[in-house]
Amino acid sequence: MNSTHTLLSIKQLEIDYPSLDGQGRVTAVKGLNLDLAQGEIGCLLGSSGCGKSTVLRAICGFEPVKAGEILLRDQVVSSASIHTPPNLRKVGMVFQDFALFPHLSVLENIAFGLQHLPSQQRSSVAKEWLERVSLSDKADAYPHELSGGQQQRVALARAMAPEPDLILLDEPFSSLDIELRERLAGETRDILKANNITALLVTHDQFEAFAIADKTGVMADGKVIQWDVPYELYHQPVNRYVADFIGxxxxxxxxxxxxxxxxxxxxxxxxxxxxxxxxxxxxxxxxxxxxxxxxxxxxxxxxxxxxxxxxxxxxxxxxxxxxxxxxxxxxxxxxxxxxxxxxxxxxxxxxxxxxx
Known part of the structure; x- marks a missing residue:
């Protein structure tokens, strides 16, 4: 398989949910398209309420799809009539608050997603991932003993250890200081690239997006308006909204x-x-x-x-x-x-x- 093989493909995606007053449905995502190649890092960038986190939830399998398709490795996993359960999608998730288990050590947190392996192998795979994120010396520490940046790396290692096809990151740096964000975005990019992992993150912070992503999609009203490399978004915006939003x-x-x-x-x-x-x-x-x-x-x-x-x-x-x-x-x-x-x-x- 060549490295440009499309790993994630979203076609004309539409997602809606019941309105707060119960008098109908609200469209969260409408006519959204994007492709992500194997080993590529993508980002959905947009202000609150534009639908970006809803897209991540749909890729995971947590959100039903009204119309359109989500394909992973050319297999339809979500459509109006198909819904592959989340545990069968080979998709890893890093949550906004990292969602580490406070009562488990760092090593046990990373091993948590490896229940399918014999215990000896679980431990060695977890140790290997700790090394890959440069935290070997923290194996026995507990999450509360780590800095925000270290917790971020543990969450990343835990998501990557089961070797998913795709990693999703939901506003992964939003709880961290501004100075930390760009540095960690760069470090996260290095870890993902070193392991040839395909990833999609959502953020409202364009500096974070540019620090980590190969391609970024500017979202508004449930659609990707422009899916492009950051340089083109800045220098060749397709419309006033993108021009105004970027830079x-x-x-x-x-x-x-x-x-x-x-x-x-x-x-x-x-x-x-x-x-x-x-x-x-x-x-x-x-x-x-x-x-x-x-x-x-x-x-x-x-x-x-x-x-x-x-x-x-x-x-x-x-x-x-x-x-x-x-x-x-x-x-x-x-x-x-x-x-x-x-x-x-x-x-x-x-x-x-x-x-x-």
Whole structure:
């Protein structure tokens, strides 16, 4: 089997559940499609209530399907008429709160899913997975004696030990500090890749998604709007929702100029080759925080309206002469006061635009 074999395939998935008032049904997922190849890490990214956790539950077999299909290794495991029980799907799950057994040691937690093996073998497989997640010295410890990051790795080892075809991670880092999240996402990615494990996680945090996933699907209203590599989501969003959701930015008005350029309040930018706008057309231009640079000597001025200190830099909200507000990342040694005017210039080398 080559490495590009599709392991998980979801086709036109639809899931609904009874409404709170009991007067009908609410559609949670509608017309959702995605494919995940063997060894690939995917992510469903979206705000609360978009249906992403419902999709994970359906893949596990915890949620019935109204229409469409879920296939694992080309076998239909969920449809309107087929429902393979969760224990026969070879799918592992890492829960939001890790769900470790407090009364069992770390080694016993990992061995828990290996009941089908003789006890001697159970112990050796569990030890091997402890080594793979670099926690061999914690075999006899109990979950409460571990840090959040160590608990995360135990939960991952427990899910991987039975060698499932697919690992699902439900908001796996949400209970951890922000600094820990990205580091652990990177570590989790390394562990999954080293073991050629296919995984799908759900999160509302795009930095977490980009730190771990090969492909990310931006979800809204029960659908995947764009399923793509993170670079393309950022640079080639398919619509305004994706453009707005990925990265921090604002839309500003622009006028199409001759020579495939667009004029905005801050100057002229080159349009992408093949842009369909005609000279004189008004279009919306997406300006992200990294498209604006700060320069004390620039004649173009903007007023600092808000600022968020992020360590290495500030995220400034700046007001232009027209009253339009934009974002800019500025190195943190440039600490300007709210209300102060600072020099800025356009540093965008890639322009995302949408016609009205």
């Amino acid at each position: 921090r930015g604002v839309f500003v008005k622009g006028l199409v100029q001759p020579n495939n350029k667009v004029r905005i309040e801050l100057g002229e930018l080159d349009l992408e080759p093949g842009h369909t706008g005609k000279v004189g057309d008004q279009i919306d231009v997406l300006l992200r925080a990294d498209d604006i640079s700060h320069d004390d000597h620039s004649p173009m001025q903007a007023e600092v309206v808000r600022k968020i200190f992020r360590g290495a830099d500030f995220l400034y909200t700046l007001k232009l002469a027209s009253g339009v507000e934009i974002f800019a990342f500025v190195p943190s040694h440039h600490d300007h006061a709210i209300g102060e005017k600072i020099g800025i210039y356009l540093a965008a080398d890639h322009v995302v635009t949408f016609n009205d």
